[in-house]
Amino acid sequence: MNPGQSSQHITRLTRDTLALILAGGRGSRLKHLTLWRAKPSMPFGGKFRIIDFPLSNCMNSGIRRVGVLTQYKAHSLIKHIQRGWGFLRGELNEFVELLPAQQRIETSWYTGTADAVYQNLDIIRNHDPSYVLILAGDHVYKMDYGSMLLHHIDSKADVTVGCVEVPVTRAREFGVVQVDTNSKIIGFQEKPENPESIPGRPDTTLASMGIYLFNTRFLYEQLIRDADTAYSSHDFGKDVIPSIIDSYRVMAYPFRDPATGAQPYWRDVGTIDAFWEANIELVGVTPELNLYDAKWPIWTYQEQLPPAKFVFDDDDRRGMAVDSMVSGGCVISGSRISHSVLFSNAKVHSYCDVVDSVVLPDVVINRHCRLKRTVIDKGCSVPEGTVIGENLEEDAKRFYVSPGGVVLVTPEMLGQEMHHAR
Numbered sequence: 001m002n003p004g005q006s007s008q009h010i011t012r013l014t015r016d017t018l019a020l021i022l023a024g025g026r027g028s029r030l031k032h033l034t035l036w037r038a039k040p041s042m043p044f045g046g047k048f049r050i051i052d053f054p055l056s057n058c059m060n061s062g063i064r065r066v067g068v069l070t071q072y073k074a075h076s077l078i079k080h081i082q083r084g085w086g087f088l089r090g091e092l093n094e095f096v097e098l099l100p101a102q103q104r105i106e107t108s109w110y111t112g113t114a115d116a117v118y119q120n121l122d123i124i125r126n127h128d129p130s131y132v133l134i135l136a137g138d139h140v141y142k143m144d145y146g147s148m149l150l151h152h153i154d155s156k157a158d159v160t161v162g163c164v165e166v167p168v169t170r171a172r173e174f175g176v177v178q179v180d181t182n183s184k185i186i187g188f189q190e191k192p193e194n195p196e197s198i199p200g201r202p203d204t205t206l207a208s209m210g211i212y213l214f215n216t217r218f219l220y221e222q223l224i225r226d227a228d229t230a231y232s233s234h235d236f237g238k239d240v241i242p243s244i245i246d247s248y249r250v251m252a253y254p255f256r257d258p259a260t261g262a263q264p265y266w267r268d269v270g271t272i273d274a275f276w277e278a279n280i281e282l283v284g285v286t287p288e289l290n291l292y293d294a295k296w297p298i299w300t301y302q303e304q305l306p307p308a309k310f311v312f313d314d315d316d317r318r319g320m321a322v323d324s325m326v327s328g329g330c331v332i333s334g335s336r337i338s339h340s341v342l343f344s345n346a347k348v349h350s351y352c353d354v355v356d357s358v359v360l361p362d363v364v365i366n367r368h369c370r371l372k373r374t375v376i377d378k379g380c381s382v383p384e385g386t387v388i389g390e391n392l393e394e395d396a397k398r399f400y401v402s403p404g405g406v407v408l409v410t411p412e413m414l415g416q417e418m419h420h421a422r
Contacts, residue, residue, distance in 0.1 A: 013149045014062035018129035020120075021054050022113050022210075023137030024071030024101065029271045031400050032410045033377060038070065039270070040137035041077035043360050043378065045282055045291055045298075046327045046341055049080055050269065052300045053142070054135045055096065060296050061145040064094035065127060068137070069116045071101040071109060084301025099123065112235035118223040124216070132219050134236065136210030140278060140289065141255075141266040142296050148213055148253050157251040158218045161185060161241065162211030164255045164266050165204050171195035173268065175208035175237040177252055185250040190237040209255060209266065212236055218248070265289045273404035276375050279341045279358045283323050305329035305344055317350050327361075335365075343378075355389075377410040 023040040030039060040051040051068070058066050070077055078098055088094035099120050101109045110116035117124075117134060124132060131152070133145060143162075152160040163177050176195045178187030187196070188208070195205045214222075222240055226232050232239045244250055257264050265288045269275040281287050291298060305328035310319035317334035324337045327344045334350030343361040348354060352369045360378040365371070369382055372389030376382065388409065392401050400408040411417065 011062050013131070013153070014146050015064070016130040017063050017065070017133055017145075017149065018124060018127050018131070018216075019054075019058045019063050019066045019133040019135060019145070020099075020117060020124075021051070021058075021066065021068045021135045021137045022116060023051055023068050023077060024074070024110055024116060030275060031272060032408060032412070033272070033275070033375070034073075035410070035412070036073060037076045038072045038074055041074075041080060042138075042269070042275070043343055044140060044269065044275075045279065045289075046325045046343055047303075048291075048298055048300045049077075050140060051077060051080070051137050052084075052298055053140050054137055055081075055085060056296075056298045057141075057143050057145060058135075059299060061143075063133065063145055064088060064092075065129070066096045067099045067120065067123065068096060069099045069101075069110070069120065071116070074100060080301055084299070097123075112233050112238070114223060114226050114232075114236050114240050115234035117219075118227050118234070121220065121223065125220075129216055132214045132216050134212040134214070138270065139209065139266065139268055141209075142264065142289075142293075142298075143211075143255065143266075145213075147258065148211070151253050152213050152251070155183070155251045156249060157213075158215055158248040159241075159244070160213040160251045160253045161188075162209040162213075162255055163206050163252045164209050165198070165263055166207045168195055168197050168203055168205050171205040171207060173270070175210075175241070177206045177208055179206065179252045183252045183254070185241075185245050185252050188237070188242045188245055188250075190235070190242075206252070208237060208241075210237070211253075212241070213253075272375060272400070272402040272406055272408050276358055276373070276402075276404075276406045280339065280356060283325055283339055283341060303328070303344060308332070308342075312350065349384075357389075373405060374407045374409060377408070379411050379416070380409055380414060381411075381416060382409070383414070 042050050044050050085096040172191055175190045176192055177185055180186050197205050226240050267278045269278045308326045308330040310332045312319045312334035319332040319334050321337035323339045326342045329345035330342050332348050335348045335352035338355045340354050340357040342359045345361050346359045346363045348365045349367045351367050352365055355372045357371050357374045359376045362379050363376050364381040366384040368384055369386045374388050388407050395401055395407045399413050
């Protein structure tokens with residue numbers, strides 16, 4: 001916050017902002033995990049879903065008018081938002097509103113991120129905000145959008161793009177940004193083959209976070225222009241942003257801790273390896289992402305479950321967990337859990353060893369199983385005596401083995417067909 005900028009000033013700005021979370025993506029790099037769910041509805045961190053992070057950032061930043069744009073296999077996402085995010089007061093003009101693809105303007109589904117917003121222009125106009133904050137629904141991070149609003153106004157921007165530093169080796173996954181000395185964006189390439197690094201830092205590049213803060217009238221103008229452009233793919237990163245950087249004031253907002261200047265936690269958990277790693281990081285003594293921070297809580301649907309339980313204390317049959325997170329409803333019966341994350345309602349029967357694993361909700365692991373470096377999808381019943389993670393060549397015959405050696409197991413791979421959204 002700049003000197004003289006009061007919290008009341010930020011509150012007025014956030015109240016005059018409408019946030020739109022783009023949550024329609026399939027997330028195909030997550031392979032079989034997104035076979036029956038959209039990426040933003042993926043479970044994360046023991047009891048949350050990825051969509052909870054941008055939603056919680058909005059609530060904690062004072063932005064209480066939020067639209068969630070859904071499309072691909074959105075049933076579990078819609079159910080989660082209806083159950084967990086219905087606490088806002090409509091009479092105070094606070095809401096989390098679901099905006100599924102309805103062919104309101106066009107006779108097609110959402111064809112790109114810009115088209116998704118364009119097809120809801122009538123709804124945006126009805127809410128009449130001064131600013132529209134467009135957010136990706138599939139990243140894990142904590143961010144005060146109020147600070148970005150102040151930066152946007154102070155820099156007299158038409159649009160501000162949230163930016164984060166990433167290694168050049170990963171930059172092909174993002175929109176890559178070049179800025180001048182005043183943080184004005186002078187170049188933008190979406191997922192380039194040869195990413196341009198930050199001057200003087202050959203190993204690092206500046207990437208878009210998929211966060212765009214628009215002055216509302218400017219957004220209307222650009223979306224209508226883009227919709228009328230026949231050759232456009234109607235995407236913010238591929239089309240809208242690159243087309244305006246030469247003629248308008250497009251500014252970069254560096255995602256940094258205001259106290260230390262360091263870059264805070266931000267993860268795109270878009271691959272099996274990244275998803276596994278980001279969850280496993282949470283079991284550390286002081287993980288970079290602090291889920292226990294009462295000053296910036298992550299809100300979610302609180303399922304009513306009993307406490308986790310650990311039973312049996314014999315030498316060869318001891319229910320225990322070390323360096324792990326174990327969620328409500330779990331029962332660990334005479335088995336050892338080590339360096340793992342167990343989501344809600346997991347049941348582990350006796351004589352099992354579960355190591356370096358991410359076990360999603362409602363999983364049953366039957367007796368005498370050994371699991372190492374696995375992701376076990378929701379609803380799996382792992383047969384008695386199953387061994388996974390000790391011979392990747394054999395595992396690859398039945399399951400998906402990631403480039404990093406993480407084994408993904410889904411109900412379908414176990415012959416347990418589940419043809420419905422979960």
